[in-house]
Each structure stands twice: as structure tokens, then as C-alpha cells.
Amino acid sequence: MKILISWLGKTDIDHMQVDKLAAIATLATKHTAPFDTVLILANAWEEHWHDYEKWLNKRLAVISRPAEVEVRQQSLSSPIDYVAIAAVMLRNLQALCQGDNQVYINLTSGTPAMTAMSVLIGQGMYQCHFLQAAPDNSVVEVRIPLDFAATYKKAVSTSVRNKVIAGPSLSSEFSRIAAESDAMKAALNKAAKLAATDLPALILGETGTGKELLATAIHAAGNRSAKPLKTINCGALPENLVDSILFGHVKGAFTGANNDHAGLFEQADGGTLFLDEVGELTPAVQVKLLRALQQGEITRVGDSKTRQVDVRVIAATHRQLATMVAEGTFREDLFYRIAVGVIELPPLRHRTADIPDLVKQIMAEINAVFSKQPDYKSKKISSSAIKFIATQPWPGNIRALWNALNRAVLWADNTELTVTDIQNATVDAVKTDESSPVVPEFVAGFDIQQYIDGIKENIVKAALDKTGGNKSKAAKLLGLANHQTLANWMKNLGIAEQ
Known part of the structure; x- marks a missing residue:
């Protein structure tokens, strides 16, 4: 199937009104091979779309070139919005460039931004053909004299070679993090490599190990540093407001929604979203988050319009996500979506x-x-x-x-x-052993005296550590009458002299 895709230009509309050919009609009627489909992308002059479809269909029928002509609405905030135009071209070309389809792109109609994005995406990602209409209404086959894939590979190869010659180095953002230990050096080395990519990252570690600090350094050292870094503690996300917080809402979407509100995904567009304590997400919130990460688009609460977002996600947790996946409390598909680059921060x-x-x-x-x-x-x-x-x-x-x-x-x-x-x-x-539960599990054979002795042993050892083994000071710290009482405790508990 041969398909012509084009943006709708003002000249195309003006010439249609006086029954004259402009770029789209010229290519559709004069190209050496007839087109089966003519897809026209439009974001303006909606009142003329139906008339243009009818007029072009009639023109094609007269010369025995029947085709399916469709003017399709596209949402653009501006005809020079490169990001939105690129998203439109990606979406449409991905759908059209299937099987044996031959896709031709008109480079004459539309704004320079539309032409530029058509060339970059059509040549760089899909094997599209390019056409132009000359001033004399002739068809010009356009050859783009640049192999983007080969050029990119060469640039990457050069970059890697230069990096190897220069030797390893950490961004200044990472140099601010204390890292004399081998464990921390290894963690920062991984972080530096991740910062150079847009891959999702998962930072693991106990509470207080500096997970947010590392996420901030990864963002600051990466290509998205000029864009926002937004942070949310997933454990503090109220389930009834999660949609609004993450995806935003429109005015009147619910009681109290007095204005339009951009959620965190929109606020972080082009930058990074740091999901702290992602292991605390409820199953319902996990589903909503997965949808946004998979599709790269969100819909504000109360809105029917879908919005494209480009967000890098860095997640962190002190919980064992792999265990939670096995237990069914954390979605496996969400885990693999965020656990691409995994860094484990060592405890102090x-x-x-x-x-x-x-x-x-x-x-x-x-x-x-x-x-x-x-x-x-x-x-x-x-x-x-x-x-x-x-x-x-x-x-x-x-x-x-x-x-x-x-x-x-x-x-x-x-x-x-x-x-x-x-x-x-x-x-x-001073704390008891972390493995000791605050409230014991009452099972058959439970021995309360043994449980109490275990607590006493941990506290006595902690007091002796604090006082450098001085029993008099340790006894005073524990509120005991004298060091002899402490010595008797140590003997009964089997604690050796320090």
C-alpha cells in the first residue's frame, strides 16, 4: 500500500477555494504511482477540512486515481512546537510504517518545524520517501544525503574512544559525596554510568543512607540537568488524591478543584521524577503509575485530552522489592519497569x-x-x-x-x-538488636524470662560500649545501684568482661 502523509498548509486551502493545485493535490494527482491513502495532518482551519477532503477526492476520481483521503486533527499548542510535532509524527508514522506499506512524506506543506521533524523521524527511524512540489506544479523526489543511524554510531564510537583515553572520572556532583570506602566508590561508579543515560534507576538502601542525595546527583550529572527534578514520597501519597498529585486535574474535576493543575509528571516533563519509598505504594496506585510509565502519556483528572510526557524515573526504597514481588505485594511488571539500573547504597x-x-x-x-x-x-x-x-x-x-x-x-x-x-x-x-521484635510473637513454648533476659543482655552490652567497658559508668547509665549489681547481671547473662 502506498501512503502519502502531509501537514495541511494555508496555501493548500487557498488554492482549493479557487480550484487550483497546491502541494498536496499536486503530489496526489501527479506522482508516478497512485496513492491508496492520503493522510493530511491538521491543527487549524477546521471549517475547511470537509470541503478539502471532498474537493481532493473529486480531483482524484476525475483522473481515475481513487484514494482514501482523510484530514486528521492533531493537537498542537503552536505550529512551531517541536516537541509536540515530533510526538505527532512518531505516533502516525509508527502506525503507518507497517508490513509492506510505502510511506511518502510531503515536505512542501506546513511550517519549517513540521518539515524538520518529518525529515528527522522519517529518515532516522523509518525508511520513508520524501516528496516536494515545485513552483510549476511538478513532483520532485527528494533524497536526504545523510544516514542518521550510521552517523550516530560513528559519533558514539568516537565518544567512547575519547572517554577511554581520558580515563575514568566522576561528575562534580558525585565528587561532593564522601566516598573513600570501596563500597561507596562502587556505588558512585554505577551512578555515574547511569547518569550518562536516560534509563530508569532504582536505588536501594537502609533508611538514612542518602538515597535522595544520590538521585539528585544522578539528575544533576545527566543530560536532563537543565530540566526540573521533582520528588515525591510515595508513602505519603493519599490514594484518593494520587491521580491529581501525579497526573494533575482540570478546573471543576472535583470539589475544591478551582483551577487547572499540572501533576508531577507534567511538572517534571523533560526532566526527572524521583519516587522515594516506592515500596510503600498501594496496589491500586502501582497500576496507575505503571500505565504512565509504559505509555509515556497521562490524562488529567476530569480531562479527555491525553498529554505526552518525557520523564526519567528514579525510584528508591529501603524495602526488599524482590521479596515483595514474590509475596505479591508489589507488581512484577512495575518492578522490572523501574529496576533497570539498580544501585545499592551501603549502610554507614x-x-x-x-x-x-x-x-x-x-x-x-x-x-x-x-x-x-x-x-x-x-x-x-x-x-x-x-x-x-x-x-x-x-x-x-x-x-x-x-x-x-x-x-x-x-x-x-x-x-x-x-x-x-x-x-x-x-x-x-541506644536500641535493642534490630532483629528483636518490639512485641514478641506469642507461640507455643514462649518463655517470657528468656525474652526479658535477651532484652537485658542487649541493653547492658550497649551501655558498656558507650562507656568503654567502665562498669561504674555503665551501671549509672542503666540506673543501677552500683557496679556490683551490674557485674552480677553480666555473670547471670553470660556477658564477658570487656
Whole structure:
């Protein structure tokens, strides 16, 4: 099947009204091979569309070239909106360039933007033919003297060669992240590679490991850095408002919708959408999100118009998504949609080599904030305090360290933070073993004394760690009468002397 596709131009309309040929009619009536279909894309002069179809059909019938002529409406905010024009051409050419169809594109009608997008997409993605109508109403076969695919491959090859010669490097955005440990270096290396692509990314890690910071660095180091980065905590998405928050709404769509509102997908168009704690999404929200990611288009609540969006998605979670998929609480198709480039951030206890730099960065930020207070004297931290920090488990990771250093700066009277200052600032962070449930599971054979002894053992060990093994100080910290009472506890619990 031979198909002619063209944008509708003002000249085509004007010439139709005086029964004269313009570009579309010239190509349809004079091309060496008759067309089976003439598809005309239009975004203006709607009152003339029916008349143009009728007129061109009559012209073709007279010369025994019957064809299916259709003027098809296209939504454009402007005839020079390259993004919207490209979306229209992609959608229509994808549908037309099937099987043995031969598609011809008219380059004469329409705006320069329409012609440019027709050439780029028709030549770069599909093996289309190109036609023009000359001033004397003759048909001109156009050959585009550029192989986009070959040119792209050559450019990529050159870029890769130059990169290999130059050696590895991290964007300045990543250089701000403390990474002396091997685990963190490996994570940033993956992040730098992902930043150079538009692939979806999934960042895994415990609470407080810096997942949002890494997502921000990936966006800032990538090709979309000039476009918006929008962030949403999926755990805070109310299910009754998720459509409006993500996809927007039109005025009057529901009670309180007093104005049109662009959702996060539209706000992030051309840029990045960071879905924090994506593992908290309800099944219903997962379905709606998957649809937007698969089709690359959204519809505002209360609207019938579909909008194209170009958004890179970076997701993050502290939960085990693979386990959730196996359990059926997270959609498998959504998981594979977002888990293309996966990065796992190590917990702070596995990157102790980064502690000194992290502490210095945090102290610099804290001093900058507190410097606004009258009579505040900038504080530093002793090397022994930094070493002490490196020995702690930090179950809340960087966020917990940040809070502890803020408390230490707030409470300390001296200008240099000591081990004691850090100990005092982290006392309230002492926790039992994370594997111990807050409420025990009551099963057959449950032994309450054994359960209580387990709690006592964890707390005693934590107190001894905080006091460097000093039983008198540990006993005082635990509220015991004296160190002998603590020694008896340690003996009964089987805790060795430190």
C-alpha cells in the first residue's frame, strides 16, 4: 500500500477555494504511482477540512486515481512546537510504517518545524520517501544525503574512544559525596554510568543512607540537568488524591478543584521524577503509575485530552522489592519497569572509611546554620571523637549521625567536641538488636524470662560500649545501684568482661 502523509498548509486551502493545485493535490494527482491513502495532518482551519477532503477526492476520481483521503486533527499548542510535532509524527508514522506499506512524506506543506521533524523521524527511524512540489506544479523526489543511524554510531564510537583515553572520572556532583570506602566508590561508579543515560534507576538502601542525595546527583550529572527534578514520597501519597498529585486535574474535576493543575509528571516533563519509598505504594496506585510509565502519556483528572510526557524515573526504597514481588505485594511488571539500573547504597557501618569526610561535611553545614545565632562560636570535632563515631553501628545511618552531631553542637559548651560530647548526644539512640521484635510473637513454648533476659543482655552490652567497658559508668547509665549489681547481671547473662 502506498501512503502519502502531509501537514495541511494555508496555501493548500487557498488554492482549493479557487480550484487550483497546491502541494498536496499536486503530489496526489501527479506522482508516478497512485496513492491508496492520503493522510493530511491538521491543527487549524477546521471549517475547511470537509470541503478539502471532498474537493481532493473529486480531483482524484476525475483522473481515475481513487484514494482514501482523510484530514486528521492533531493537537498542537503552536505550529512551531517541536516537541509536540515530533510526538505527532512518531505516533502516525509508527502506525503507518507497517508490513509492506510505502510511506511518502510531503515536505512542501506546513511550517519549517513540521518539515524538520518529518525529515528527522522519517529518515532516522523509518525508511520513508520524501516528496516536494515545485513552483510549476511538478513532483520532485527528494533524497536526504545523510544516514542518521550510521552517523550516530560513528559519533558514539568516537565518544567512547575519547572517554577511554581520558580515563575514568566522576561528575562534580558525585565528587561532593564522601566516598573513600570501596563500597561507596562502587556505588558512585554505577551512578555515574547511569547518569550518562536516560534509563530508569532504582536505588536501594537502609533508611538514612542518602538515597535522595544520590538521585539528585544522578539528575544533576545527566543530560536532563537543565530540566526540573521533582520528588515525591510515595508513602505519603493519599490514594484518593494520587491521580491529581501525579497526573494533575482540570478546573471543576472535583470539589475544591478551582483551577487547572499540572501533576508531577507534567511538572517534571523533560526532566526527572524521583519516587522515594516506592515500596510503600498501594496496589491500586502501582497500576496507575505503571500505565504512565509504559505509555509515556497521562490524562488529567476530569480531562479527555491525553498529554505526552518525557520523564526519567528514579525510584528508591529501603524495602526488599524482590521479596515483595514474590509475596505479591508489589507488581512484577512495575518492578522490572523501574529496576533497570539498580544501585545499592551501603549502610554507614559498612563504610567507616567515609566517616571522617562525612563528619567534616556535616560539621561545616551545622556551623553555617548555627553561625546565624548571636555569639555562636564555630565548633570543631576532635580526632578521638571521630574515631569513636566510626565504632558505632548508627542504625539510622547518615541521618542518625546528622542528628547526633546537631545535638552535640547544641549541648556542648566547649568549641571542640569530645568523645563524651558524642556519647551524651547519642545516649537516646541506644536500641535493642534490630532483629528483636518490639512485641514478641506469642507461640507455643514462649518463655517470657528468656525474652526479658535477651532484652537485658542487649541493653547492658550497649551501655558498656558507650562507656568503654567502665562498669561504674555503665551501671549509672542503666540506673543501677552500683557496679556490683551490674557485674552480677553480666555473670547471670553470660556477658564477658570487656
